[in-house]
Amino acid sequence: MIRIQMRQQIGWLSAILLLTACGNGKENNSAPTAEPLKVTQVVGIGKVIPQGGVVELAAPASGIVEERFFAAGDKVAAGDLILVLETNEATLSLQESDAGIATQQLQLESARLAREQERIALDDLRRRHSDAEELQRVGAFTGEEVRRLQNDLDQGIERLKKVENDYRLQQSRLREMQTARAARENDLSQRSFRAPAGGTLLALTPRAGEAVTMHQPYGRIAPDGPLVVTAEIDELFADRLAMGQRCTIHLPGDRNVAATGRITNLSPDLKRKSLFSDSGSDLEDRRIREIEVSLDEVARTLFIESKVECRIEIN
Numbered sequence: 001m002i003r004i005q006m007r008q009q010i011g012w013l014s015a016i017l018l019l020t021a022c023g024n025g026k027e028n029n030s031a032p033t034a035e036p037l038k039v040t041q042v043v044g045i046g047k048v049i050p051q052g053g054v055v056e057l058a059a060p061a062s063g064i065v066e067e068r069f070f071a072a073g074d075k076v077a078a079g080d081l082i083l084v085l086e087t088n089e090a091t092l093s094l095q096e097s098d099a100g101i102a103t104q105q106l107q108l109e110s111a112r113l114a115r116e117q118e119r120i121a122l123d124d125l126r127r128r129h130s131d132a133e134e135l136q137r138v139g140a141f142t143g144e145e146v147r148r149l150q151n152d153l154d155q156g157i158e159r160l161k162k163v164e165n166d167y168r169l170q171q172s173r174l175r176e177m178q179t180a181r182a183a184r185e186n187d188l189s190q191r192s193f194r195a196p197a198g199g200t201l202l203a204l205t206p207r208a209g210e211a212v213t214m215h216q217p218y219g220r221i222a223p224d225g226p227l228v229v230t231a232e233i234d235e236l237f238a239d240r241l242a243m244g245q246r247c248t249i250h251l252p253g254d255r256n257v258a259a260t261g262r263i264t265n266l267s268p269d270l271k272r273k274s275l276f277s278d279s280g281s282d283l284e285d286r287r288i289r290e291i292e293v294s295l296d297e298v299a300r301t302l303f304i305e306s307k308v309e310c311r312i313e314i315n
Contacts, residue, residue, distance in 0.1 A: 039237070042314055044291070046231025046249075048298075048306045050222045054202065057219040059212045060190040061085060072204050076195040076221070082204065085191040085212070094188055097181035104174045111167040118163045122156040129153045199223040202304065222304050227295060229261065231310040232288035235270050240314045242266075247293050250309045251301060258301050258308065265292035 063085035270287035
């Protein structure tokens with residue numbers, strides 16, 4: 001009797017365990033699977049610049065600043081004189097060239113007169129020689145006299161060649177001096193630094209009395225025109241960018257929209273993260289795609305080269 005009761009209890013326990021296992025199996029099979037997160041917005045870091053970029057002003061000459069006529073923040077028009085270098089030495093050099101050219105012009109005139117005199121003398125020798133040959137045929141002139149005139153004629157031809165060569169030499173010297181003067185005049189003009197385009201001076205480094213070096217930057221100018229935002233988007237979303245996509249522009253850490261716009265330019269290739277990396281020793285191997293955003297309207301809170309966040313609605 002006791003054995004029969006034990007067998008019944010074991011049977012009931014086995015059934016319970018089997019039902020429990022089946023229940024657990026159904027629960028595991030019916031557990032929902034995780035769906036991938038759908039990205040609808042991507043954020044890139046950018047900055048505000050004039051369309052076409054900021055122009056770096058390079059010094060066309062070296063020297064000491066004598067006077068400057070604008071300061072950072074001033075508006076300039078194309079061709080406005082920004083600053084001038086000391087010109088004493090360049091002015092004296094130009095005056096020296098003018099004096100040398102005046103002297104050379106006198107030399108050239110003297111050579112021209114000498115050439116004309118030789119031409120007249122040679123014409124006279126040719127006439128006399130021709131007359132002597134006519135008179136020799138009728139017996140009025142001897143052969144010796146004709147040969148003497150022929151020798152004078154040959155010498156006259158050589159003298160004319162010499163003075164003509166001297167005249168061409170004086171012309172060549174004058175052209176060389178005029179070319180040298182033009183170079184000195186250009187050097188003098190290069191000591192006046194002018195605005196290449198109308199816009200706003202963002203920086204103007206040298207002050208009066210300070211030195212500038214040729215081809216080195218001395219200032220920066222933002223040309224007149226609409227402002228745009230250039231931004232860098234991580235390569236993970238590079239293929240989801242398209243022309244015309246809408247964007248909102250925010251100041252860093254600010255949820256308020258500072259401006260709106262759309263993508264008007266996309267770089268055709270991936271580039272190294274460069275514009276906004278924190279340091280040159282950043283070893284993160286990530287690529288970015290550059291975009292340019294045309295703004296609908298620029299808020300007062302956005303300034304040239306302001307750092308901003310560019311939020312793009314992607315499909």
